[in-house]
Amino acid sequence: MADVDFSVEGHVAKVHLNRPQGLNAITQEMDDLLFGAWQRINADPDIWAVILSAEGEKSFCIGADVSGGAERKTRMALGGGLTGIGGPLVTCKKPMVAAVQGFCVGGGFELAMCADIIVAADTAQFGLPETKVGIIGECGVVHRAIRQLPHHIALQLILTGERIKADQAFHYGLVNEVVSYADLAEAADKWAAKLNAASPLAVQAAKAAVLGRAGHPLEVALMSRFEEIEQYAETEDKKEGERAGVERRKPVWTGR
Known part of the structure; x- marks a missing residue:
């Protein structure tokens, strides 16, 4: 080993x-x-x-x-x-x-x-x-x-x-x-x-946003745009989350 x-x-x-x-x-x-x-x-x-x-x-x-x-x-x-x-x-x-x-x-x-x-x-x-x-x-x-x-x-x-x-x-x-x-x-x-259990891509985007502005003043963080979050908006998981909400079921994530 x-x-x-x-x-x-x-x-x-x-x-x-x-x-x-x-x-x-x-x-x-x-x-x-x-x-x-x-x-x-x-x-x-x-x-x-x-x-x-x-x-x-x-x-x-x-x-x-x-x-x-x-x-x-x-x-x-x-x-x-x-x-x-x-x-x-x-x-x-x-x-x-x-x-x-x-x-x-x-x-x-x-x-x-x-x-x-x-x-x-x-x-x-x-x-x-x-x-x-x-x-x-x-x-x-x-x-x-x-x-x-x-x-x-x-x-x-x-x-x-x-x-x-x-x-x-x-x-x-x-x-x-x-x-x-x-x-x-x-x-x-x-x-x-x-x-x-959470959307893996949403989790990764959230982590990137948090760490990316952790050392900055709150005002800077609030005014920032985050590429990972913007990219997540176009993913299949984002659409699956919306479908699951409408259909009142647990989402099935694919990480895509």
Whole structure:
């Protein structure tokens, strides 16, 4: 088995970190495999949602693997560019669910924050250990943390290196649901099913619009036109939604 497993079940792509002996730290090979996964997911119209998960109860991901010394110059960035650390940012166009357990720290924490929905096992711990061990560099994780957590809680994690547990993360709105580790995979599947019950193209257009103006003032966002939304207006799914409303039935989406 590869250190990153990729599979598709129905309309759901499953990306699974499979290096529990290394606490799922991202190696150079895993970086390439992840980049390939994101590219395939973005290009395949039959993939409507993504579940990112990891093997082993102890750790979701502890970030980049630094045991091999200096990074290669051609490195796409942690997670194949999904996080944008040290390389080009690759945006996953499809809605993503992260299923998190155990240690979710450093770059692994950022990888989880790249998801749209986070489901956490009650074993999960989220943290930024960089300053505690005297390391600070291409630290995109701090910029996501300050945007996804209350200001002082984010700075607590950034400046002290402390971790917060799953129930605290839920309290602060970082995660959507906390379940037992035994129920984690099932919970992620249920969230993917919820996402796929909606029009996949409408979901993708909405995500693009939200992320495209997230860093802008509200006035700018309200005055913006979004290509993805305009394109959706001409799709078969848009027409199917209208037909289903008239006929008072559930729509049958095709992603076209």
